[in-house]
Amino acid sequence: MSDHTEQIKTAENGFEPKILVFACNWCTYAGADLAGLSRLEYPPNVRVLRVPCSCRVNPQFVIRAFQRGIDGVLVAGCHPGDCHYTTGNYYTRRRFLLTKRLLDFVGIDSERFHVRWISGAEGPKFQEVVTDITAAIKAIGPNQKLCDYFPTETLLPNEGGDNQ
């Protein structure tokens, strides 16, 4: 715990990565909730996207996130054998064993993509995993690869919407 707080404080090179976490509803999302219930602090760089099961995560979602400039992606689900849907995470495992290697093959730094099993009881593990991943990605800097840059010079000024 104190280690993590330390990491949150020390990594101050100015770069704050954005990290997308695909979390299965039954284990990892519950684990992330448990981390909250237990007030386990971790860096505010991660954003959780809830899916019913890790097997819902299409590898194409991951590539898409990199295309849109994400700095890191974590896919997390129940431990093998514990899937709410019995077998979902076994498919997740096969798919992402390959996807991880394919991402590596096209030159995405291996620090940027992770898969982890985090159960609903593993709030501390959620904290630890996202803290470690954040620290590692901070160390390697922003992701430039695969990005489909939107030419920012073409952005129009923000004039505020008349939305009410």
Added chain:
Amino acid sequence: MKRVGVFICHCGTNIAASVDCAQVAENLKGYPNVVFSTDYKYMCSEPGQEMIKETIKREKLDRVVVASCSPRMHEPTFRRCIADAGLNPYLLEMANIREQCSWVHPHDMERATAKATDLVKMAVAKVSHDAPLAKSFSPVTKRALVVGGGIAGIQTAIDIANNGYQVDILEKQPSIGGKMAQIDKTFPTLDCSACILTPKMVEASSHPNINLITYAELEKVEGYVGNFDVTIRRKARSVDLNKCTGCGTCWGKCPTKVDSEFELGMTKRKAIFTPFPQAIPNKPVIDREHCLKFKTGKCGLCQKICPTGAIDYTQEDELVTTRYGAIVMATGYELFDHSVYGEYGYGKYPDVITGLHFERLINASGPTMGKIKRPSDHTEPKNVVFIKCVGSRDETKGKAYCSRTCCMYTAKQATLVREKIKDSNVYVFYMDVRTPGKGYEEFYNRTTETYGAHYIRGRVSKITQDGDKLRVRGEDTLLGRPVEIEADMVVLATAMVANADAAKIAQLVGFSYDKDDFYTESHPKLAPVETHTAGVFLAGACQGPKDIPDSVAQAGAAAVKVCALLSKDMLETEPITSEVDTKTCAGCGHCVDVCPYHAISLTTIEERLLGQTITRSVANVNTSLCQGCGACTVTCRSSSINLRHFTNEQILAEVDALCQTIQNK
């Protein structure tokens, strides 16, 4: 253009203390599809919900995002809320800015606020693609299966049966009764366990709505809530239950003696046997592993002497498939194997026994007819040491959890020793004494005060065999000095642990279990007898260590849940299921293979193509079977199968919404 309303909850200060809620609401103004954005102190409160309902009407909102606590907490609340205002309940998304934001980032309001903004934008992106969904209905088979015939299972079955529903009890052993049948007396009342259990066993066996399936195991479970197709393996008993009268002639004459499992090896049983005298059904089975007939082909004595000709050596295991509306898991527990503890003699000292051994030793119908005798030399022990927390509260060698029943059964056993052996000394080594139950603390006080058991706070560091004595060394941590006791017998309060095959059975039925293989309830407080799998419930110690009153209470609770389910003719099913776009589906069938619920099949459709009618194969989802995991969606290369409420478009929109802020930097 959608009309999304965004409602940011402060949750008192739970969120507002580390997230600038007003700023988040401000940030969302003008975001695509958002027409209204505000913050409020307690969204889930009555006025909060009223505000949402009023805003829906006033602003003509067609979708709602609530940013508050975890959707696992309040999604049903807000779904009801928007439904009250006339919106389809599935046009709601929640952004979890409490558990996954304010509570975990308490010291950086700026970045917590930025994160909350992202999470809300993701929710807006998702809700913008939400479609109204309607629940569908499937019929309910009005029959329940209770797996396990211990006290929890028996009670569950009786309660369900008394409500008028058919129920089958599936028991692995030749008789129902479970662990409770082995116990002598129950705390805190010290009434005889068998005396209160046996009537329940009889009631179960004679109840017109209860059907006992003993000496049988789960083989396969298919289907879904309301309609589980369960295949049961009825193991070959070698005895025709219809012909057998339970007269006992066979086991009287059987020449083969085997250690009795029921008596924990302290006496022998025959190869054809009933596990204990009050067994139900009180009809024997042949233990084929030891039976001479099966081992050597000779003997056959029991068949010769059976007056009704009930012995049938040719019986084979039988697979029977039955449809049930609900399943209750009441598979119970095992005791921790204390042989991992070197300090207690690795289970090799004959006079170091477990609590359950002690129950049999002290039981009037047990191997010693209720006389407490040492296993080694059958003498009456004078100095008896009890050691608590053997295997529990020990992360290194045992389990981290408190086994919950040991404090009380140790107190009970200490009392019984003192009662039966007037000149005995009883020592109890303990870490803590936990007595949270009605009359428990009083019982414990009687044990120490009235019965004079010596409670020593501390761990035993070593037991050594010294002649016919056991030398127990430990430390009295209250006095801060070592203690050494010359004991005649040591009783270990071994922890309750999950059955060795608990995980296997959970996987077979399809629900989750924890790291200790205890079955996971759907919610620790609010859904303690449900599993995450609809239609599968829990009773008794398979969910975690429990004493008899708790097991019985849980059994009743599970029975009520089952009855509530079986009382329905039709069952609502969640609309979050897969759907197939038959226009693009090529019928390759890859989705069929990965579906854990066999919910997808290939069907043939007719179509007009260039002026002629053609038929082709496409995937088809049985929405009653589909549980909405989404495994199929990823196998489908053309994205022809999609998961409602978690569509490809929605997840992509969320990814894009999150990443957009990166590229705009």
Added chain:
Amino acid sequence: MQILEKSKLDDFLQMLAKHQPVIVPTDVDGLSQYAPYQAQMTLLLDGKPTVSPKGIFLPQTEAIYRFKAQGKNLLIAEMENQQTPQVLFFVRHCDVQGIVCLDKVFMSPEYTDQQYAKKREITTIFALRCNGSKESCFCTSMGVDPEKANPAAADVEVYDLGDQFAFEALNERGEKVLSQAAELLSNQDNVILPPVPERKLQLKTEGLPEKLSTTFDAPIWNDFMFKCLGCGTCTYLCPTCHCFDINNKLRGEDGLKLRTWDSCMFDEYTLMAGGHQPRTGKKERIRNRFLHKLQYFYEKHQMFLCVGCGRCLTKCPMNIDISKFVQQVMKEESR
């Protein structure tokens, strides 16, 4: 004419590159195409690059305008056009003709596509007179003159004299660019031009559009459609195919309106919003492509929308051959 020693070509291009970007045919990572000139680059001087110069004027992806949607507000703004003059080098006569075809579409009297017109305006085109015919070339059959580049698009004609190049400015714009490297050029009159090689592939095309107008339901299409994969190789490599689609590139509130190439060989090309597909199969698609090139366009502009460059003959994975088609139509008609 102005003469340049071939050994000085690199100096010449460098000198030009000081004034404006110069685009040349070259091999980039294993694909021959037109690319910005860099010193010491190896130029592709015999034969055509696989990728035609069409993309210089009609890029495969091009932003047309940008917008921002906030609440009910929608802001739209033009792209900031910072394009400066450029020179496009060594364009074969067939490809020059291709640009003339594009001009007919994008700079017609009825409508001028501003972005296309702008690119044409800023680009000076150096045509390269044919110096070697491939077996797949049939430009002469499609109304292209290998001796003389179509002056409607070419600004300078380049002649390959063996050790030298001869430049002939066809207009003022061409002259201006040549003057940027005047010191490397020497004037010479009466240049003797080597003969243009004979086309091996010569088709009879007289009366072709008229003949085709009766073939819509002829069985000939079945022979050609069978092989087709339905890929876009032919259309994307073709110097005259110019179909495009309009798309949005969205990032939250911000968006770009894009024009991207499209191919009539793709199923989605004619797919209507309600799901109706009027052009049901390969046959209909190939028929449309061939008739567009050889009949419809001719009827409107009196020129073929095929310049006989031969790219599709060699690059079609299944060897669908438009020249064979023409031969077969002409043969069958005369039967």
Added chain:
Amino acid sequence: MNQEAIQTKMRQRAKELLNSGAVTMVLGWEAGTFWYQSTPILIRQAEDADKLVWNDFCQNNLSKYLLDFRFTNEKIALFLKGCDSRAFNRLLQDKQIEREKTYIIGIPCEGMKDHRLAQSKNEGDDLPLAKICQSCRYPNPVIYDELLTEEVTPRQKIVDFSDVEAIEQMSADERYEFWQKEHTKCIRCYACRNVCPACNCRKCIFDQATSGWNSKDVNASENQFYAMTRAIHIAGRCIECGQCEYVCPANIPIMLMNKKLIKDIDLLFGDYDAGLSIEGQPPLGHFEKDDPEEFM
């Protein structure tokens, strides 16, 4: 048997099958426009059978044309090389074609010649085998009704992954730059997809611009999304015919990525050669509980 003899037999069998009424169509190859091209032909009349050729450039995989005849009840005979026959199995396993409606004449194949190199040579010049054929392990058809000739000896016994390994040995940045260059060339003509027997969707996601998966925006990122997605889609299903690379007008080494996935599948889930049989499911269609565990 030499090429000419095979060609003679080919024409003879086509005639026999058509004349006997056993089939109503024969799929084979005919001479292309230039000497280094052969092109698919569909023959309905026995007298047209003499158009059939068998030479060094019969690369095209005829199996995929069967998709065009899904909704006819005619029986089709087709000539299949080793790789083409694995493609046939691929389509069978994906339930896209019916075995009963086809008659397969297998041709044990000595390998096709490099058609790209041929374009800069003259007819009769010596040419190496096409890259994919050099590493062919299954030159003999794995499914057929009859074989035209004796089986030939495979040129390779094991897959040569040296090209994949060369990329693996690069640094991440070098790998990225390598693929960036290659995919920048892609013009998204989709020839690789359209020729691929594993790409047999009714409607590819790249033909559904409204699905949100992709856009027609052609740039390195979108092109790489296309390439990686296609690689994942055919992972465990690629039958190594190399048609994708053969048809690519931009000369992108598409098989390199496919082979990478084949290599990893062999390593992670055990050796698997797609299209050898229609039994079981491809590696991503099932799992083992003791699959390698790299995600703790």
